[in-house]
Amino acid sequence: MYTNLINHIRRYIELDDDTIDILNKYIKPVNLKKKDFLLKEGQVCRSIYFVEKGCLRMFFVNDKMSEQITQFALENWWISDFFSFIDNKPSGYFIQTVEKSEILSIDTSSFEMMLKELPQMERYFRIVMQRALAASQLRAKYMYELTKEEFYTHFCGSFPEFVQRVPQYMIASYLGLTPEYVSELRKKKL
Amino acid sequence: MYTNLINHIRRYIELDDDTIDILNKYIKPVNLKKKDFLLKEGQVCRSIYFVEKGCLRMFFVNDKMSEQITQFALENWWISDFFSFIDNKPSGYFIQTVEKSEILSIDTSSFEMMLKELPQMERYFRIVMQRALAASQLRAKYMYELTKEEFYTHFCGSFPEFVQRVPQYMIASYLGLTPEYVSELRKKKL
DNA sequence: CGCGGGTTTGATGATGCTCAAGCCCGGTGG
């Protein structure tokens, strides 16, 4: 059973066992190994994904043909290309596992039906989205006020365990830096 | 009556006249002139704001003592410092009118009570937040893939009327550019 | 053992910032 998801929902709303059974009808578990894809550029992003265990990254390929990571998702995070998900537009992103992961997915129509059958879940998702928005406001603030060096240092200070968990070039990409520059910064610090 | 807000809600959920009356209990209209403040740094952001008419900007003051704009809100947009709003933390932001504006505000406790009395509004706000998240994902993508020059050009191309509406130095700040550099870019184009 | 992905190194250079000065123009007070 999806203990992480259940606990996450219970942080924000009441959830009895019958409701959990109903929820289960709409949720599709996906077990993936390292580097499997949930979404590729050009496809419509038809689901939102919850990370029960593992780690996802979302990236696009820029004009220099290099991968530009815009988001990570760790345990207890939802991730999706909302622009594509909402309007059924083809996505410009890839979503891929960084490591072996257990993902729960809800596709567009299940999402709608689930919300119809369990309207209390509207509240849960309202809160989830609101918190995601707060997080993205915060991140934007850091990008505005910090230099790239400060941004890197701040990030390593804030998420030391995460920095261990994923390769350095991914951190670099996520922060909008080149791997070479990150390497230079590391040398300076140690 | 707040026709913009009503119409905006009706884009996403059904809304009968009785419900509107109930809604009214929770909404506080605020009329502001140019450069009035809704929030100042250090205060807790106790409300979310809807722009019926006019324009708001959200900014913080960086270490060089200059104002860094992170968001604008035009007609039919909600704005708030969600980080502060959710957790009752003091905000690092200012929210200020750019021009004479009619704002609707809902404070924390009204928001909770309103959602309790009108649970269908959870759906409305879930959708609003979801779309705001999509918008912020899109903006982040542009910041990653475009140079500052391209970012400026793209922005002017996407929102020509808006660029007319607010002073140039605010556009510069929002895009993370210096006014001097924007000036240089304009010269190049014309 | 060899291959290949990831990291490091160093030289070179562009993008976009800083600072200082001048200009333009609209508003305000005399």
Add this chain to the structure above:
DNA sequence: CCACCGGGCTTGAGCATCATCAAACCCGCG
């Protein structure tokens, strides 16, 4: 009605930060 004031925009010189490119290196895995 005019003069002044000041906020915003422009100009240009100099420079810092960070990207680019090419090469070498390191090391875990097949």
